[in-house]
Amino acid sequence: MTSHSTVTVSExxxxxPKLIRQDCFAIARHGKVVGVFxxxxxxxxxxxxxxLLAKPxxxxxxxxxxxxxxKLYKVEELDAEMSA
Numbered sequence: 455m456t457s458h459s460t461v462t463v464s465e466x467x468x469x470x471p472k473l474i475r476q477d478c479f480a481i482a483r484h485g486k487v488v489g490v491f492x493x494x495x496x497x498x499x500x501x502x503x504x505x506l507l508a509k510p511x512x513x514x515x516x517x518x519x520x521x522x523x524x525k526l527y528k529v530e531e532l533d534a535e536m537s538a
Contacts, residue, residue, distance in 0.1 A: 460487065 460480040466473060473479055477496050481489040492500075506512045518524040 463488070 459476070460482050461469070461473065463481055463483050466479075466481045474491065474493075476491075476493070478490065478492045480487045481491070515524065
């Protein structure tokens, strides 16, 4: 089974120890998704993304990056600036 797969309820019951090693998967009954498993790491990433997107400064920087207007720095430049 691959990450982001859909399994039946019976498959989920029979393979849960293996399934929970995945990042996420859906559980279907009669062909319809009735539940979703999302790993702790994935959920933490989702929460962090939501928190970042709620910050106006982050959104401004993201927009500048997407439009090519963000200024990029070399690591060496930042190190020099920080140690000055």
